[in-house]
Amino acid sequence: MILNLDIVEMGDHSQKYANDSDLKNSFWKKNIRNLPGRASPKKDSKSVSSSASTSFDDFQESVSDAWEVEVEEEILRIADVKISKRIVHSSANNVIGFDKASIEKIHKSKNYSNSDLKGESSSQTDKNKNIENGLNLSEADSNKLSKFQTLLESNLLNLEDLKALSWSGVPVEVRPMAWRLLAGYLPVSSERRQQTLERKRIDYANLVKQYYDTDKDEVYKDTYRQIHIDIPRMSTALFQQTIVQEMFERILFIWAIRHPASGYVQGMNDLVTPFYIVFLQEYLPIGTNIENLDVNSISKENRNSLEADSFWCLSKFLDGIQDNYIFAQLGIQYKVNQLKELIQRIDGTLHEHLMKHGIDYLQFSFRWMNNLLTRELPLKCSIRLWDTYLAESDCFATFQLYVCAAFLLHWRQELLEEKDFQGLMIMLQNLQTQNWTDTDISLLVAEAYRLKFTFADAPNHLTTKR
Amino acid sequence: MGTGDEEYDYLFKVVLIGDSGVGKSNLLARFTRNEFNLESKSTIGVEFATRSIKVNKKMIKAQIWDTAGQERYRAITSAYYRGAVGALLVYDIAKQLTYQNVERWLSELRDHADQNIVIMLVGNKSDLRHLRAVPSDEARAFAEVNNLSFIETSALDSTNVETAFENILTEIHRKVSARQMDSMDGDEIDKVCMKPIRIDATTANTNDSAAFQIKQFCCNASA
Numbered sequence: 001m002i003l004n005l006d007i008v009e010m011g012d013h014s015q016k017y018a019n020d021s022d023l024k025n026s027f028w029k030k031n032i033r034n035l036p037g038r039a040s041p042k043k044d045s046k047s048v049s050s051s052a053s054t055s056f057d058d059f060q061e062s063v064s065d066a067w068e069v070e071v072e073e074e075i076l077r078i079a080d081v082k083i084s085k086r087i088v089h090s091s092a093n094n095v096i097g098f099d100k101a102s103i104e105k106i107h108k109s110k111n112y113s114n115s116d117l118k119g120e121s122s123s124q125t126d127k128n129k130n131i132e133n134g135l136n137l138s139e140a141d142s143n144k145l146s147k148f149q150t151l152l153e154s155n156l157l158n159l160e161d162l163k164a165l166s167w168s169g170v171p172v173e174v175r176p177m178a179w180r181l182l183a184g185y186l187p188v189s190s191e192r193r194q195q196t197l198e199r200k201r202i203d204y205a206n207l208v209k210q211y212y213d214t215d216k217d218e219v220y221k222d223t224y225r226q227i228h229i230d231i232p233r234m235s236t237a238l239f240q241q242t243i244v245q246e247m248f249e250r251i252l253f254i255w256a257i258r259h260p261a262s263g264y265v266q267g268m269n270d271l272v273t274p275f276y277i278v279f280l281q282e283y284l285p286i287g288t289n290i291e292n293l294d295v296n297s298i299s300k301e302n303r304n305s306l307e308a309d310s311f312w313c314l315s316k317f318l319d320g321i322q323d324n325y326i327f328a329q330l331g332i333q334y335k336v337n338q339l340k341e342l343i344q345r346i347d348g349t350l351h352e353h354l355m356k357h358g359i360d361y362l363q364f365s366f367r368w369m370n371n372l373l374t375r376e377l378p379l380k381c382s383i384r385l386w387d388t389y390l391a392e393s394d395c396f397a398t399f400q401l402y403v404c405a406a407f408l409l410h411w412r413q414e415l416l417e418e419k420d421f422q423g424l425m426i427m428l429q430n431l432q433t434q435n436w437t438d439t440d441i442s443l444l445v446a447e448a449y450r451l452k453f454t455f456a457d458a459p460n461h462l463t464t465k466r
Numbered sequence: 467m468g469t470g471d472e473e474y475d476y477l478f479k480v481v482l483i484g485d486s487g488v489g490k491s492n493l494l495a496r497f498t499r500n501e502f503n504l505e506s507k508s509t510i511g512v513e514f515a516t517r518s519i520k521v522n523k524k525m526i527k528a529q530i531w532d533t534a535g536q537e538r539y540r541a542i543t544s545a546y547y548r549g550a551v552g553a554l555l556v557y558d559i560a561k562q563l564t565y566q567n568v569e570r571w572l573s574e575l576r577d578h579a580d581q582n583i584v585i586m587l588v589g590n591k592s593d594l595r596h597l598r599a600v601p602s603d604e605a606r607a608f609a610e611v612n613n614l615s616f617i618e619t620s621a622l623d624s625t626n627v628e629t630a631f632e633n634i635l636t637e638i639h640r641k642v643s644a645r646q647m648d649s650m651d652g653d654e655i656d657k658v659c660m661k662p663i664r665i666d667a668t669t670a671n672t673n674d675s676a677a678f679q680i681k682q683f684c685c686n687a688s689a
Binding site: 226229230232233234235240263265266267269325327328329333362363366367370371375422425426429 | 486487505506507508509510511512513514515516529534535536538539541542545
């Protein structure tokens with residue numbers, strides 16, 4: 001009985017799912033050559049739409065073999081474009097612009113050469129290696145940086161080029177400007193940029209006057225109360241400063257008022273943080289430790305700009321995923337179902353294991369989706385992940401599904417070793433990412449890309465290979 | 467009293483509900499890990515923890531679901547009420563509004579939880595004596611009228627946290643045992659106690675999968 005229900009539900013979603021990927025597909029096909037980790041595509045994109053009309057029986061038949069074959073083997077077999085995990089990772093690393101060794105150096109180094117001063121990683125253990133490879137690193141690093149600078153300085157920026165370049169990570173020096181452009185906050189025409197920036201900052205100041213500084217309507221008082229409860233609960237020292245808390249409260253309150261369909265939802269504060277930190281770094285010498293920074297030491301004017309930029313970028317960023325935060329959070333519920341279907345297709349063993357022990361995907365992946373993994377990753381990793389999200393533009397909502405899938409699969413072995421509900425839930429709620437670096441994120445998004453390529457751009461893979 | 471894989475006689479699912487910021491997550495952290503965090507982040511969706519304690523010579527494993535307090539999460543969190551045999555309805559003794567909202571939480575439970583659920587009203591943050599906004603007597607009277615048990619706790623200084631969980635688990639155990647006795651000559655049992663039996667067959671199903679399980683059902687009933 002229950003089983004039947006499940007199947008019907010699955011069929012129903014697969015239908016939506018196929019339609020969905022059909023819609024989103026166009027974005028991917030356009031940018032194929034520009035994106036890293038991309039093997040030469042051979043799939044006929046037309047095949048996607050046919051899956052939308054595939055009957056449930058076909059679907060079931062097409063996926064039933066997933067239960068019989070070992071997962072890795074299955075993935076290799078169905079991926080007729082021959083992208084293996086290993087190749088994706090290495091090619092992703094290549095596209096990032098350097099050999100893998102130098103990438104690791106970038107993330108693990110801190111203060112060796114000029115371009116080492118990225119302040120992105122706190123690990124100082126690999127100094128000797130850094131010195132050995134210092135030259136390589138500088139070259140590779142400044143090579144990428146100069147590509148960015150050339151792009152950003154051009155009169156009419158090619159946004160697609162910027163996305164392609166940013167997908168694999170944005171150097172800290174140019175990140176604030178790159179993010180403003182990627183988010184669609186600033187125009188591609190360089191001569192209009194400064195003007196727009198000034199106008200938007202004034203607009204924000206007016207919004208603060210209009211909504212925040214005046215007496216708040218009764219309806220909004222609940223919103224304010226909720227935000228006011230949540231903000232002081234953000235842990236690090238930086239967020240214990242009243243001045244920072246007030247900035248966050250204004251940003252979130254005004255966003256909530258301007259988006260009545262969703263309003264403020266707990267966890268959104270975590271989505272402001274990456275923007276805030278990135279724009280904050282713009283006013284500090286590169287490599288400054290922000291953990292113990294007194295934000296009062298930044299001029300009022302700069303603080304206002306920082307707040308306004310964070311607000312507008314957050315707004316742009318959330319535009320694409322508003323259905324996550326509307327009543328009943330339907331967008332998330334839908335995506336959680338998609339994740340379940342996807343894992344079922346990719347890794348039947350893991351899926352069965354979770355099911356056998358009564359784990360419901362909603363129980364662990366709701367937070368992943370609601371907070372875009374910010375609760376699961378160290379902040380610097382979230383920032384690196386957002387380079388990719390922002391480079392995905394309107395499709396990042398789709399891509400996030402694959403990031404979540406890749407993230408779950410990353411822990412596959414450990415999860416399979418857990419033998420009961422309790423062990424699994426506790427592990428899933430506390431995945432050990434505290435030592436993750438940007439390299440882990442690069443691998444995560446490369447894996448997500450491989451999954452998306454295999455399963456979304458070509459949902460008929462399983463059928464056609466039979 | 468560890469949280470490991472030890473044998474247990476009963477598995478009870480308990481939910482923690484109440485307004486944002488009343489200290490639900492810290493009550494759970496105190497009970498299951500003996501931890502307290504003054505700046506614990508808001509709970510997103512639901513979080514899970516467990517601990518086993520001995521009640522009336524029976525090992526009881528409490529599976530506790532901590533829920534997000536914000537109204538927006540209600541649709542998600544209410545799914546977790548299914549199969550719960552106990553609920554700790556928490557308010558903040560220093561915030562009148564969180565006490566006023568207790569009524570709304572009760573009606574949430576009426577709508578989504580099993581009618582036999584054991585509910586305990588918990589006034590948390592009892593350490594904030596100088597800021598008290600809800601008199602104990604008032605809350606106790608309210609609890610009596612509504613047939614709830616009542617206790618004041620402090621997750622910060624540990625006061626009554628252990629007792630609160632022990633009391634609710636004892637009460638659940640008492641209720642379940644009584645019902646098991648009843649069931650010897652009626653089919654009343656189907657309403658509550660038989661629910662867990664469904665679990666094994668429906669692990670593929672979602673929200674009630676971790677519901678309410680009684681091991682060695684027959685032995686317990688005759689014990």
